[in-house]
Amino acid sequence: MLPPVSSPIWKKLVSGEKQLNSKNLVINMLLTNCRVRYKLDPTTVPELVKHAHGAFSKFESTLESEIAQLVS
Numbered sequence: 001m002l003p004p005v006s007s008p009i010w011k012k013l014v015s016g017e018k019q020l021n022s023k024n025l026v027i028n029m030l031l032t033n034c035r036v037r038y039k040l041d042p043t044t045v046p047e048l049v050k051h052a053h054g055a056f057s058k059f060e061s062t063l064e065s066e067i068a069q070l071v072s
Helices: 008-013 025-040 041-060 063-072
Strands: none
Touching: 008 025, 008 041, 008 063, 025 041
């Protein structure tokens, strides 16, 4: 089950504090982009979290392995 957008795991994910082992190119590109944007301006965290959560929600059915890493 996908963690809610309010979960602290999303901030950790977009900031790079939490690493994710994924073979999904879209997710890897998204996270790279989020981490670069976070380094440039940490105040963008709410926007980045919404963006990441939205992508994971959209592709949830194909991201079982990635989601399992978020909740463990």
